[in-house]
Amino acid sequence: xxxxxxxxxxxxxxxxxxxxxxxxxxxxxxxxxxxxxxxxxxxxxxxxxxxxxxxxxxxxxxxxxxxxxxxxxxxxxxxxxxxxxxxxxxxxxxxxxxxxxxxxxxxxxxxxxxxxxxxxxxxxxxxxxxxxxxxxxxxxxxxxxxxxxxxxxxxxxxxxxxxxxxxxxxxxxxxxxxxxxxxxxxxxxxxxxxxxxxxxxxxxxxxxxxxxxxxxxxxxxxxxxx
Amino acid sequence: xxxxxxxxxxxxxxxxxxxxxxxxxxxxxxxxxxxxxxxxxxxxxxxxxxxxxxxxxxxxxxxxxxxxxxxxxxxxxxxxxxxxxxxxxxxxxxxxxxxxxxxxxxxxxxxxxxxxxxxxxxxxxxxxxxxxxxxxxxxxxxxxxxxxxxxxxxxxxxxxxxxxxxxxxxxxxxxxxxxxxxxxxxxxxxxxxxxxxxxxxxxxxxxxxxxxxxxxxxxxxxxxxxxxxxxxxxxxxxxxxxxxxxxxxxxxxxxxxxxxxxxxxxxxxxxxxxxxxxxxxxxxxxxxxxxxxxxxxxxxxxxxxxxxxxxxxxxxxxxxxxxxxxxxxxxxxxxxxxxxxxxxxxxxxxxxxxxxx
Amino acid sequence: xxxxxxxxxxxxxxxxxxxxxxxxxxxxxxxxxxxxxxxxxxxxxxxxxxxxxxxxxxxxxxxxxxxxxxxxxxxxxxxxxxxxxxxxxxxxxxxxxxxxxxxxxxxxxxxxxxxxxxxxxxxxxxxxxxxxxxxxxxxxxxxxxxxxxxxxxxxxxxxxxxxxxxxxxxxxxxxxxxxxxxxxxxxxxxxxxxxxxxxxxxxxxxxxxxxxxxxxxxxxxxxxxxxxxxxxx
Numbered sequence: 001x002x003x004x005x006x007x008x009x010x011x012x013x014x015x016x017x018x019x020x021x022x023x024x025x026x027x028x029x030x031x032x033x034x035x036x037x038x039x040x041x042x043x044x045x046x047x048x049x050x051x052x053x054x055x056x057x058x059x060x061x062x063x064x065x066x067x068x069x070x071x072x073x074x075x076x077x078x079x080x081x082x083x084x085x086x087x088x089x090x091x092x093x094x095x096x097x098x099x100x101x102x103x104x105x106x107x108x109x110x111x112x113x114x115x116x117x118x119x120x121x122x123x124x125x126x127x128x129x130x131x132x133x134x135x136x137x138x139x140x141x142x143x144x145x146x147x148x149x150x151x152x153x154x155x156x157x158x159x160x161x162x163x164x165x166x167x168x169x170x171x172x173x174x175x176x177x178x179x180x181x182x183x184x185x186x187x188x189x190x191x192x193x194x195x196x197x198x199x200x201x202x203x204x205x206x207x208x209x210x211x212x213x214x215x216x217x218x219x220x221x222x223x224x225x226x
Numbered sequence: 227x228x229x230x231x232x233x234x235x236x237x238x239x240x241x242x243x244x245x246x247x248x249x250x251x252x253x254x255x256x257x258x259x260x261x262x263x264x265x266x267x268x269x270x271x272x273x274x275x276x277x278x279x280x281x282x283x284x285x286x287x288x289x290x291x292x293x294x295x296x297x298x299x300x301x302x303x304x305x306x307x308x309x310x311x312x313x314x315x316x317x318x319x320x321x322x323x324x325x326x327x328x329x330x331x332x333x334x335x336x337x338x339x340x341x342x343x344x345x346x347x348x349x350x351x352x353x354x355x356x357x358x359x360x361x362x363x364x365x366x367x368x369x370x371x372x373x374x375x376x377x378x379x380x381x382x383x384x385x386x387x388x389x390x391x392x393x394x395x396x397x398x399x400x401x402x403x404x405x406x407x408x409x410x411x412x413x414x415x416x417x418x419x420x421x422x423x424x425x426x427x428x429x430x431x432x433x434x435x436x437x438x439x440x441x442x443x444x445x446x447x448x449x450x451x452x453x454x455x456x457x458x459x460x461x462x463x464x465x466x467x468x469x470x471x472x473x474x475x476x477x478x479x480x481x482x483x484x485x486x487x488x489x490x491x492x493x494x495x496x497x498x499x500x501x502x503x504x505x506x507x508x509x510x511x512x513x514x515x516x517x518x519x520x521x522x523x524x525x526x527x528x529x530x531x532x533x534x535x536x537x538x539x540x541x542x543x544x545x546x547x548x549x550x551x552x553x554x555x556x557x558x559x560x561x562x563x564x565x566x567x568x569x570x571x572x573x574x575x576x577x578x579x580x581x582x583x
Numbered sequence: 584x585x586x587x588x589x590x591x592x593x594x595x596x597x598x599x600x601x602x603x604x605x606x607x608x609x610x611x612x613x614x615x616x617x618x619x620x621x622x623x624x625x626x627x628x629x630x631x632x633x634x635x636x637x638x639x640x641x642x643x644x645x646x647x648x649x650x651x652x653x654x655x656x657x658x659x660x661x662x663x664x665x666x667x668x669x670x671x672x673x674x675x676x677x678x679x680x681x682x683x684x685x686x687x688x689x690x691x692x693x694x695x696x697x698x699x700x701x702x703x704x705x706x707x708x709x710x711x712x713x714x715x716x717x718x719x720x721x722x723x724x725x726x727x728x729x730x731x732x733x734x735x736x737x738x739x740x741x742x743x744x745x746x747x748x749x750x751x752x753x754x755x756x757x758x759x760x761x762x763x764x765x766x767x768x769x770x771x772x773x774x775x776x777x778x779x780x781x782x783x784x785x786x787x788x789x790x791x792x793x794x795x796x797x798x799x800x801x802x803x804x805x806x807x808x809x810x811x812x813x814x815x816x
Contacts, residue, residue: 013661021659025668029675036679040686047689112541136693140768143366177423192367194422195541324765338781364769395765 048083056091059121059131060102063093067225071211077218079226088211091119092222100223102130105211109203112195114138116147118203120157122212124219127164128184129204132157144196153190153197160204161185167213175201249346252461253306259452260313260507266448267441271321271373272380274388275441279316281325285332286312293341307346311335314354314507317442318500318547319361322373322385322399326392327365331357351554352511355547362547371399372415372438377406415439417499417543426490432497443500453506462510465522470505471496473530481538489538501533504546514554521557521564529553604715604723608730614707615738615780616787621707624698625739626776632755635743636736637691638698641684643732645676645702647725650716654724657717669712670703677703707735738783745779746770 057063069077071088080089091104103124108117116139121131134148147153161184163170171185175198178191187204189197215222267275290308294301302308315335319328335357340349362369373385390396415438416427431437435445443449456462478495495501509515509529516525529549536545614620621642628638649672653660660668681699685692692699702708711731716724748754750771752764769775 013663018661018664021656021661022664022667022671025656025671029671032675033678036682040682043686044682044689047686051689140366140772143768192370360769363772363774364767365765366768368765390765393760393765394763 045082052083052091055119055133055135056093056104059104059119059133060093062095063101064096065094065098065225067092067094067222069222071214075214075217077214077221090211090215090222092225093121094225098225100124100225103215103222105207105215106135107203107207107211109199109206111137111139111147111199112144113140116196116199116203118200120204120207122162122215124215124223126159127162129157129160129162129208132200132204139193139196143193146190146193147196147200150190153188156181156187159184160187162204162208162212164208164212164216167216169208169212173201173205173208249307250305253310255456255459255461256310256507257306257313259456260310260317260442262448262452263317263442263445263503264313266435266445267317267321270375270436270444271385271441272377273383274373274380274385275316275321277325277384277388278319278321278323278328278441279313281328282316282319282332283309283312285329286315286336289333289336290341290345293337294345297341299345302345305346308336308340311340311353311357314352314442315357317503318354318358318440318508320369320372320439321441322371322387323361323368324387324390324392324396326390327361327368330364331361333357334360347513349513351551352508352514355508355551355554358547359551368396370418372418372440373399374403374406374438375436375444379406415499415543416494417537420490420494420498421537421543424488426494427498429491429493429497432494440500440503443503446497446502449502449506462506463522465519466510466515466526467505469523469526470509470530470533471501471526473527474501474505474534475530476527477531477534481534495534495537499537499544500546504533504550505530508546509550509553511554514557516557516560516564518561518564518566521560524560524564525553525557528556603730604719604727605730605733608727608732609734609737613734613738614731615735615742616783618707618710619784620710621705621735622780623701624705625742626773626780628695628698629739629742629746629776629779630750630771631694631747632740632743633691634694635739637684638695639732639736639739641680641695641699642702642705642708642735643729644680644683645673646708646711646728646732648679649673649676649708650712650724650728651721653712653716654719654721660717665717666709666713669709669717673708673712674703707731741783742776742779745782746775750775 053066056066068080068083069090069092070080071090072078077090083089089106093101093104095101101123102121104119104121106117106119108115110116114137116134116137118132118134118137120129120133122128123130132154137145137148139145139147160173161171162173171183173185173187175187175189176182177194178189181188187197187201189201264279267279286308287303291301291303294303312332312335315331316328319331335353339351339353339356340346343349358369368387371387373387377385385399386402387396387399414423416432419425419427427437432444433446435447437444453462453467457464457467474495475492478489478492481489482492482495490498505526509526516522529552532549532552533545536542536548608614612618615622615625624638624642629635649669652672653669656668677700680702684695684699711727715727719727744754748759749767750769751766752758752760758764767775770779
């Protein structure tokens with residue numbers, strides 16, 4: 001096969017032909033993409049809302065109605081019409097009679113492998129965290145990923161004291177060694193998954209420090225649901 | 227052809243005398259050097275440790291025999307190297323490890339770790355450590371479950387996890403540990419205590435070895451005696467262990483000087499974990515380590531450094547295993563870079579050759 | 584092991600005009616086990632059967648749609664800009680799949696993550712466009728895409744099955760062993776992908792070698808007999 005004669009060169013097509021072809025192909029592709037986007041966007045939004053609603057309902061049993069608030073840079077709240085991406089969101093849940101049951105707050109922190117993003121529910125009445133749910137993470141299967149499923153670990157968040165006085169938490173959330181939890185504001189770490197447990201502690205701790213004061217400040221407004 | 231070869235007079239260069247030492251003789255002496263550690267481990271952890279070491283050794287030998295038959299070769303178990311692999315694997319595992327996992331580790335150590343490369347002399351990594359690394363990645367919880375030394379009834383009953391049904395989770399050890407309660411045992415090795423709870427164990431305890439840990443790594447004294455015997459009989463090069471321990475000592479010392487409150491003393495670094503066992507019996511694997519004296523020093527110092535870096539900076543309490551595997555991977559490169567200059571050849575030529583690689 | 588792999592990669596992708604293009608991709612020139620192409624999703628996404636099947640089907644969709652389009656306009660594409668054209672069409676198909684997966688199920692979308700956009704740079708998709716769809720008629724090209732896609736899906740599922748069964752003790756989320764199964768965590772992590780792929784490749788290599796040996800033995804037996812007959816004569 002290795003001949004020394006070079007193969008006859010294909011005639012160079014004119015430049016405008018190549019531009020025209022690529023242009024046409026891109027145009028058709030563009031139309032197809034936009035078409036699919038339009039056709040699927042309603043369905044995608046619907047899926048996302050279902051997932052969010054299910055997660056919130058799991059954390060706030062008995063919820064009938066929810067209002068989504070966005071936290072503004074100024075520290076004020078704004079009602080969001082839907083699931084806008086970005087920014088700190090609060091999901092206020094109300095029962096059938098319109099009474100506020102609790103508020104679900106999103107937060108994240110760097111775990112052992114990657115960002116852990118999670119939600120927790122806050123009860124303004126008890127001034128405590130009443131539930132915790134991991135939304136997405138990449139922790140080591142069998143060790144770190146127990147922060148999602150370990151029943152003993154999740155029990156920490158059934159009633160985790162996060163009282164706020166003067167815009168500051170009274171007892172900052174603290175992660176302690178497995179089996180040495182003494183106070184209601186401490187999180188009992190999973191043995192063998194200390195790093196992931198600490199990440200969860202940080203995730204809640206920073207959020208409690210930054211977001212809960214805003215919630216307390218606007219609590220009456222949230223209770224009225226406006 | 228063959229008749230011509232036999233009629234040629236054999237002419238060889240010096241040395242004409244040799245000690246008559248063959249591979250299997252050296253290997254047999256390594257086995258003798260490992261035996262005290264095995265016995266001590268049985269004394270500390272009881273019949274579970276005995277069963278563990280026996281299982282890994284028997285499994286390794288059988289798998290090598292079976293691999294040889296599968297490959298249509300004469301069996302190579304007679305050279306004793308696979309016995310060492312099996313014993314070392316057993317000595318690096320926690321004494322209460324389920325025996326079925328030990329068999330899995332033995333399979334990985336010998337079949338992919340040694341035989342797929344072509345058997346003794348061709349393996350890139352220390353086979354025992356390949357097996358242990360697999361177990362560490364596959365069963366991270368079981369391989370970090372340690373049991374107390376000198377437990378009650380250790381000669382009459384197994385650690386319950388040892389006899390776990392294959393493929394099933396072992397029952398938690400809480401009740402058993404409470405039953406054989408050894409003062410203040412929390413299920414952690416000295417390294418874990420130091421890393422996660424900032425409790426430093428006294429170096430003398432570490433040196434003698436009455437502590438929790440992998441079955442054979444506990445007693446620095448016996449490891450030094452075994453290694454010393456091999457070095458004295460010139461069956462092992464002293465440079466690699468010396469360099470590795472020195473590397474760990476220097477790195478640990480630097481950390482200690484920078485913050486004596488946070489970091490343990492260099493003596494603790496030296497005698498804790500599997501550093502001693504690794505430096506004397508794993509890093510010195512003649513197949514997977516460099517052969518030039520300069521290369522041995524680089525190799526050892528590097529492994530000591532990495533061990534301490536993993537311990538102090540990484541997420542794991544112990545780093546000897548990964549340090550040695552990394553050293554094994556680098557040793558062909560180290561060998562190439564430290565080739566001695568051939569007599570009469572210019573120095574510049576070597577330097578040029580080295581840089582063009 | 585490494586010998587085996589390299590010998591596949593050098594020996595494989597010939598353009599076979601004869602034979603069904605569908606069966607060719609499905610088994611004889613299986614993209615993963617024979618050609619060893621598209622390793623990125625093969626290793627990264629196969630930690631469960633569900634992920635493996637979803638990824639395989641997404642790739643199949645991309646290949647069928649884009650090979651149809653490419654083959655349709657193959658005579659219009661100047662040689663100099665063919666790669667750019669293929670990439671534009673593939674990227675379109677991938678973006679469409681991205682939307683579709685999101686519309687079907689968000690959890691699957693989250694599990695596949697960055698690997699859906701990466702289908703466009705999967706060497707398998709571009710290689711078949713260059714080697715087959717750019718030269719063959721529409722129906723054959725689409726069949727080739729379908730065969731290669733299903734072959735890819737099959738291989739991913741086989742890997743996913745090993746990894747899910749050993750790594751989690753489940754198959755499609757259903758427990759295969761007792762609930763008390765001790766998971767081999769390694770198989771859910773990226774190294775588990777390499778190890779399972781190596782096991783499958785070893786299995787196929789051993790199988791091929793055995794059948795080749797049997798074939799030569801048969802031939803030898805026949806010629807041996809022929810030789811004996813001759814000698815007697």
